[in-house]
Amino acid sequence: MYTFSTIALLILFINGCICYSPVEREYEVAALVSNKLYFYGGWGNKSSLGDLFYIDLNQQFNASDPPFQLLAMLEHKAVSSAVAYKDEIIIFGRDEPQILSSNSLIIINETSNYSLNIVGNTDNSTWPSRRDFHTAVIDTIKAEMYIWGGTKGTSNSTASNSTPSDGAMYKFDILSYSWEVYNASTQPICRVQHTATMTPDGNIIMIGGIFNPDIAQIDIYDTKTNQWSQKEANTIGKVYARWAHTATLTTNNQSIIIFGGYSNSSLMADIAVLNLSTYIWTSITPFGEKPRVFPSHHTATLYNDYIIFAFGKIGDKYNATNIVSILDISNDHYKWVRSYYPRVLNSNAPNSYQPSNSINIGIVVGSIVGSIIGVGLLIIISYLIYLNNKLKKEIKKYSETQPYNDETNEVV
Numbered sequence: 184m185y186t187f188s189t190i191a192l193l194i195l196f197i198n199g200c201i202c203y204s205p206v207e208r209e210y211e212v213a214a215l216v217s218n219k220l221y222f223y224g225g226w227g228n229k230s231s232l233g234d235l236f237y238i239d240l241n242q243q244f245n246a247s248d249p250p251f252q253l254l255a256m257l258e259h260k261a262v263s264s265a266v267a268y269k270d271e272i273i274i275f276g277r278d279e280p281q282i283l284s285s286n287s288l289i290i291i292n293e294t295s296n297y298s299l300n301i302v303g304n305t306d307n308s309t310w311p312s313r314r315d316f317h318t319a320v321i322d323t324i325k326a327e328m329y330i331w332g333g334t335k336g337t338s339n340s341t342a343s344n345s346t347p348s349d350g351a352m353y354k355f356d357i358l359s360y361s362w363e364v365y366n367a368s369t370q371p372i373c374r375v376q377h378t379a380t381m382t383p384d385g386n387i388i389m390i391g392g393i394f395n396p397d398i399a400q401i402d403i404y405d406t407k408t409n410q411w412s413q414k415e416a417n418t419i420g421k422v423y424a425r426w427a428h429t430a431t432l433t434t435n436n437q438s439i440i441i442f443g444g445y446s447n448s449s450l451m452a453d454i455a456v457l458n459l460s461t462y463i464w465t466s467i468t469p470f471g472e473k474p475r476v477f478p479s480h481h482t483a484t485l486y487n488d489y490i491i492f493a494f495g496k497i498g499d500k501y502n503a504t505n506i507v508s509i510l511d512i513s514n515d516h517y518k519w520v521r522s523y524y525p526r527v528l529n530s531n532a533p534n535s536y537q538p539s540n541s542i543n544i545g546i547v548v549g550s551i552v553g554s555i556i557g558v559g560l561l562i563i564i565s566y567l568i569y570l571n572n573k574l575k576k577e578i579k580k581y582s583e584t585q586p587y588n589d590e591t592n593e594v595v
């Protein structure tokens with residue numbers, strides 16, 4: 184019995200994963216913290232979800248079979264924005280079944296065993312009103328999160344698609360836990376289900392949205408001056424209006440890649456790239472096998488020149504997916520890949536790679552525990568074989584050496 188459970192454990196360690204199968208979902212959030220890609224909540228299985236799980240990006244995996252690990256089932260469900268700051272995930276928006284006039288912040292700290300820190304509204308004059316379908320971006324150097332747009336949340340927590348929130352920009356200082364609000368007369372009309380992308384020069388680029396789906400009409404918020412400006416982009420080829428897409432800044436900070444989304448009641452099965460120096464959109468067709476689905480309301484996360492797209496809406500109400508698609512964007516050579524391989528960016532030679540030699544503590548601990556169990560198992564098996572052989576020998580002795588030759592005499 185003991186040996187059996189040991190073997191079962193050993194098999195788990197050899198496979199390296201006690202994996203979780205997340206239900207198909209849309210509107211979930213994703214955040215990257217210390218080489219782990221975290222996912223949280225969303226809508227699926229006809230209800231709001233509160234599961235927190237991750238993929239460890241230090242390990243190789245196939246997009247068809249991502250090694251999700253479940254961490255917790257939280258009571259805060261269907262949250263609607265997340266950013267990562269150091270070892271924390273900072274979540275803002277929606278949060279069912281909470282019924283308040285404003286959202287609380289949910290801060291999850293990886294180092295302190297995923298402890299939750301719920302920070303509630305202390306000041307109605309600066310705390311953003313309850314909302315959903317907004318965007319959150321982070322300036323990691325200044326430790327500031329920016330929240331903008333979305334719809335007004337209603338008192339019973341059902342945010343309505345049809346009532347845009349206010350157009351003010353809200354800045355959360357992660358070090359002092361305080362908000363500042365920038366309410367300018369020049370600010371654009373609030374967008375809903377748009378994307379916001381922070382560039383290293385401190386601009387936030389707003390693209391698309393339900394009421395402003397034209398991706399050529401771009402609103403830009405300058406966090407250095409707290410001023411808005413508008414830019415009209417040009418397009419090459421067929422580049423469509425949309426909302427509920429994702430936007431990802433490329434590793435070289437020179438372009439934004441948009442994927443999927445919704446327009447005119449259909450899903451947008453394409454990829455378009457915005458050149459940030461020329462403001463020209465180009466429709467592109469990556470190499471490799473096209474993903475099985477092009478969803479809306481999904482997530483996109485850049486990690487070492489891979490963009491990992493996950494989950495999202497693929498049909499009518501409650502028709503969502505748990506499919507993961509991986510786009511390799513290294514060397515500006517866009518390619519859909521089936522497998523993810525850990526690699527590290529070589530800082531001396533941009534756009535080239537060396538094999539990852541970073542050591543994952545989890546794997547090390549797993550290996551050590553696995554080895555200990557393995558050694559233990561070997562000892563047990565060896566002992567059993569030894570006993571078996573000894574028994575056989577003795578039976579042999581009994582049968583062959585008659586009259587009985589006292590073994591103990593030989594040993595002494």
Ligand SMILES: *[C@@H]1O[C@H](CO)[C@@H](O)[C@H](O)[C@H]1NC(C)=O
Nearest residue numbers: 204205206207227228229230
């Ligand atoms: C879906 O929800 C039902 C109850 O509403 C539950 O019994 C079932 O286990 C859920 N399925 C998954 C995959 O979570």
Ligand SMILES: *[C@@H]1O[C@H](CO)[C@@H](O)[C@H](O)[C@H]1NC(C)=O
Nearest residue numbers: 242243244245246248521522
């Ligand atoms: C990925 O898929 C390939 C081919 O199907 C398979 O040989 C390999 O073992 C898979 N790798 C993992 C980590 O699942």
Ligand SMILES: *[C@@H]1O[C@H](CO)[C@@H](O)[C@H](O)[C@H]1NC(C)=O
Nearest residue numbers: 268269270271292293294295
């Ligand atoms: C997370 O918790 C750890 C341990 O308590 C702490 O040292 C760290 O500063 C916290 N992270 C942030 C971003 O505050």
Ligand SMILES: *[C@@H]1O[C@H](CO)[C@@H](O)[C@H](O)[C@H]1NC(C)=O
Nearest residue numbers: 254255256294295296297298
């Ligand atoms: C972390 O949290 C889990 C779940 O609450 C608990 O079982 C575990 O003992 C905790 N570990 C540490 C090191 O605090």
Ligand SMILES: *[C@@H]1O[C@H](CO)[C@@H](O)[C@H](O)[C@H]1NC(C)=O
Nearest residue numbers: 284285303304305306307308
């Ligand atoms: C904010 O306003 C709401 C109602 O408008 C009120 O219920 C709540 O107590 C106020 N919160 C604070 C911190 O003043």
Ligand SMILES: *[C@@H]1O[C@H](CO)[C@@H](O)[C@H](O)[C@H]1NC(C)=O
Nearest residue numbers: 280337338339340341342343
């Ligand atoms: C929430 O409010 C909306 C609009 O007033 C209503 O249609 C819906 O039934 C309410 N939901 C719950 C759970 O009370």
Ligand SMILES: *[C@@H]1O[C@H](CO)[C@@H](O)[C@H](O)[C@H]1NC(C)=O
Nearest residue numbers: 308349350351364365366367
């Ligand atoms: C922004 O300014 C307008 C006009 O002065 C005002 O009506 C609105 O309440 C302000 N919004 C916020 C969030 O302060």
Ligand SMILES: *[C@@H]1O[C@H](CO)[C@@H](O)[C@H](O)[C@H]1NC(C)=O
Nearest residue numbers: 382383384433434435436533
């Ligand atoms: C892109 O910007 C980030 C800061 O957001 C910076 O750390 C990185 O070095 C930049 N990459 C390149 C290739 O300039």
Ligand SMILES: *[C@@H]1O[C@H](CO)[C@@H](O)[C@H](O)[C@H]1NC(C)=O
Nearest residue numbers: 422423424425446447449451
């Ligand atoms: C949706 O309709 C608008 C207005 O007719 C048009 O400009 C846009 O290109 C259409 N989008 C798609 C994907 O066909």
Ligand SMILES: *[C@@H]1O[C@H](CO)[C@@H](O)[C@H](O)[C@H]1NC(C)=O
Nearest residue numbers: 435437438458459460461515
């Ligand atoms: C953006 O356009 C400029 C001017 O045509 C070009 O030099 C640059 O390489 C383009 N950037 C990317 C990332 O394609």
Ligand SMILES: *[C@@H]1O[C@H](CO)[C@@H](O)[C@H](O)[C@H]1NC(C)=O
Nearest residue numbers: 496497498499500501502503
């Ligand atoms: C979900 O949507 C996909 C794509 O539109 C469709 O093929 C599939 O039949 C739908 N499934 C359900 C259960 O409606």
